[in-house]
């Protein structure tokens with residue numbers, strides 16, 4: 001079967017890989033010049049199976065209201081006019097609110113853990129079979145607190161996660177310092193933390209680009225520099241994809257458009273999946289959640305962390321990637337804007353640099369550019385859903401499938417989402433309890449615990 005995958009981020013490339021493994025003929029289309037040049041480019045690098053709580057929780061509405069006028073707020077809702085694309089934002093916001101209660105939170109956590117555990121296993125399998133190196137560190141994730149009141153709630157959160165098979169331990173400050181000695185520099189301001197030894201970190205961009213090369217070696221065709229303009233549906237079934245070559249021809253004219261006939265299509269276009277799907281009557285609440293990262297050269301390697309970190313106060317994550325430290329965080333539900341040059345964007349980027357200096361003073365070069373003159377700051381649009389749960393499965397259009405909406409966890413869930421969709425497309429039921437799009441409710445009692453996934 002010839003399957004066309006739209007999007008060469010972590011989700012599209014992982015889907016392509018698993019489809020090839022099952023003997024399909026695969027074409028991937030992406031407008032960029034390489035894989036992982038949009039949201040999968042410079043994320044926080046965490047494979048955080050055990051820290052997968054959705055943003056929608058009982059306290060989120062009040063916090064979001066409080067934060068509305070703070071440029072550095074971890075969650076910033078920037079209301080658009082409620083017409084056209086703006087209406088999508090309002091609808092998304094209302095569905096988000098509907099998930100801000102304990103019952104929905106726990107339901108969502110269950111599915112996120114199940115997909116995370118399955119995905120961790122799939123990632124390890126790919127690494128074992130391909131040998132891809134991507135600055136991987138299997139040192140766990142530590143979450144540190146500077147506020148006693150917030151730390152007091154860490155036990156309840158850990159207990160909920162343990163109920164769903166996640167090994168999250170609450171640790172005191174001294175234990176935390178033994179786990180990650182670099183945190184001693186922040187000293188007494190830390191009141192305690194939690195630790196998940198089975199989590200890990202690594203560079204999603206390197207992994208995705210390397211896996212894309214392996215896909216080509218296995219026979220996939222990847223058309224970089226091609227925009228997807230339209231999906232063509234005839235008689236309720238997908239027939240072709242209208243694509244446009246973005247390269248400029250020798251005569252100065254823009255590249256040509258053509259129709260690519262195909263048996264099946266997977267939409268894995270990140271935040272842009274929603275408008276593409278809506279054009280053929282498939283309406284999914286996927287909306288961009290803008291986030292920022294900064295990647296700083298490490299000046300004192302012996303004082304830089306090896307364990308990936310979560311900072312509870314500013315709600316950001318830090319991961320060591322070779323001789324650099326990546327810090328990333330904050331979510332802005334606004335529109336598709338990718339600017340780094342606005343008052344809000346500048347404030348958020350400066351906050352990241354400031355936090356690195358506070359926690360690890362003098363350890364990194366936190367100036368704006370790296371030695372090669374490349375910008376240290378980056379922004380990307382998380383393809384966010386109101387529940388944090390992605391849409392994986394079949395649409396009402398025959399032959400049209402979706403793998404999108406991975407929000408804050410696309411790197412964590414990437415390998416497994418690709419595998420699960422490839423299984424579904426090959427007529428098999430993936431071995432995890434997850435509500436796939438177009439499928440009945442998840443099978444009961446099949447949530448794999450993270451430990452099982454590592455076997």
Ligand SMILES: Cc1cc2nc3c(=O)[nH]c(=O)nc-3n(C[C@H](O)[C@H](O)[C@H](O)COP(=O)(O)OP(=O)(O)OC[C@H]3O[C@@H](n4cnc5c(N)ncnc54)[C@H](O)[C@@H]3O)c2cc1C
Pocket residue numbers: 006007008009010011012029030031032035036037038039040041042043044045046047048226227228229268269270271272273290291292293317328329379380381382383404405406407408409410411412413
């Ligand atoms: C600041 C930040 C920190 C994050 N940290 C983490 C983390 O630590 N751990 C984690 O698990 N996740 C993290 N994430 C989330 C993760 O990065 C995303 O969920 C993931 O990258 C989404 O992958 P994707 O393949 O769906 O989208 P993308 O990587 O955006 O890929 C979609 C592709 O589709 C292509 N495309 C779109 N429209 C078209 C079109 N019309 N024509 C042609 N091509 C098109 C784009 O060029 C792009 O390459 C973070 C995200 C951000 C922003």
